[in-house]
Amino acid sequence: MGKKRVTSFDVAKRAGVSRSVVSAVLNDTPGIGVGAETREAVLEAIRELNYHVDAGARSMKTGRSMTLAAYGDTRHPLFTRLLEGMQRECELSGYHILLCSPRHKGNANGRAELLELYHQRKIDGIVTLDHTSYGDQEWASRIGDAGIPYVSVEGYAEVSGVYSVLADYSGSVETALNYLLREGTPQQPGPVYAEVYHEHSADNWAERNRRDAYTGWCSAHGMEPVVIRLEEHHGAWTECLQRLADSGPQHAPLLVNWSSAIPDLYRAAHKLGLRIGEDVRIMAADDTIQGHRLSLPSLSCVEIPYVSMGEEAVRCLHTQMNGGMGAGQAEKIWLPAVLRPGESA
Template identity: 55%
Template sequence: MTNKPTMGSKRVTSQDVAKHAGVSRSVVSAVLNGTRGIGVSAQTREIVLASIAELNYQVDAQARSMKTGRSMTIAAFGDTAHPLFIRLLEGMQRAGEREGYHLLLCSPKSGENREEDREGRHKLLDLYRQRKIDGIVTLDDTSYADSDWADEVRRIGVPYVSVEGYAEENSISSVHADYRGSMETALDYLTERYPELTQAQKIAPEYAEIESAALGGKVNWAEQQRKTGYLDWCSRRNLKPHATNLLQQNGHVNWDNWLQVRAEQHARPVLVNWSSAVLDLYRIARRFALEIGEDLPVMAADNTIHGDRLSVPTLSCMEIPYADMGRAAVEILLRRIEGETDRPAKMWLPAILKPGESA
């Protein structure tokens, strides 16, 4: 494999890019930094980007830092033991890299200890005061809305974006999955696939809502949105809803009683809120001689652990776009860092329909 040209042993500069593209150095800077006041046409921008790629030009982060007074570093805060955080980092890293930013990975000692979580967040504020980071992105629980943390962020003026948290707090920038919209997409898909079990009988697909025993009966914001989305969808289509609650204990769901009823009748399609609970359903369905997809159509409204890849038959599901959410969070954060806006932003990203063999 040969490397792209680098002007011999000499480091490629923005002046080299400008000469190669036939533009001024200020135009190259405008393309790289989105500088205001310098109009760059779409055609010129493409020529500059092509020259950057051909010459393998790399932004000198240290030089930019000295010029702007910024660290060119963004803090990413979340539980590193959580697989969703890793997917979020994927999107953050790609978005930051395009603009010459690095990620500082920060995690509380325990994802379950609120005091350690709070301590970790406040260490980030110290780093911002020391100009070691330029902004913060956190991955939060969907019900997270700590008013003390929000007050500190606003008081200090640190650019900040929460992923999943502060859904109903307009003073904090945040990025969310559209859980209500994902329910509608999933239900539309199921009714189109099984019209004889839904439209013909005026019966909605069943919604199996899994609850975690560890939460002690508390329902987070995302689950509230899903349930509301299900009921609203049924109401608009004059279909009778049928929702079932099942408890997950020690990471497993006991589907036996639920399946006992369905083994004795032609089952309607079922939409399960968590893909992690479907693996137990697959396993137990074999005891009742039920074939997933044929005798029992199943779909997951939340695929966060690649459950579609781990199951046979492959699971139909709604993929929560954590990588895209990380990308969007960094893009919002960088606008705040660059001073383009000081108004909090809210962004809702749709989940992605992934048809499988289970429904």
């Protein structure tokens, strides 16, 4: 036989108060004043009886599950960093996180299951980590029709009516270029921009913003922009580095859009006998793999703030759950990148 569950009635009896007083202590119910001595008596009874709130009963009463869904690829390091931020913010509000992930690449059923979880009152809102070109109108319509609090991190940048937390990629490039050509660095030719692409980034808004920010910065500084496009993991880095060598006695500094391309670039430089940070200065505009920690010499980069984006996504959900966004509040929240100086630039 299992041990009988302790209830709020047992707590009230031990503390010598009514169940409404116990409820007021547990939930900080507004309008019900509880004196310090009475509150301590209730808390002492809770400790003595090892009482735990019945989450199911609380959910029926409040209409809240106190759980948020986080949807993304659990194998991806960026999702892990997003979760770190979500967890920080959830701890402040007493919320838990339910991890949800597509069963295999391209599977849309995982998102359909999120809708079921919400209708079953198992979650109160949804955060998805999407690639920057994501903008599924059908999913957005289903979320909107159901009235589900929802935030996409990195997705729907160019779609109205969907709340998104986004990185300021234009600002990240400007920050990187200003650091590359900061005061005190050797006089060099204008910076070269290496745009590494894969299936999702051939020409999405993030890459366009970065590219436009680079060309705009060069124009503002009287420099000729040079953009080199390379396919991920098949980039011809040797040829790229040779172009830098041909740019003059001093190699032009190189800005790469992703740090995930840096290992291949470092290997190519080593084969050519080039010293990173001395013969050629390199920087990344998006620290996708936290290359500043993993590379030698350490990589100078601009880090996309996924932890802060996770925190902001949870705040945005709470705002929606508590009555929606007020007048003048944008549905797109843009966060600045963070400069991580290293030895490579």
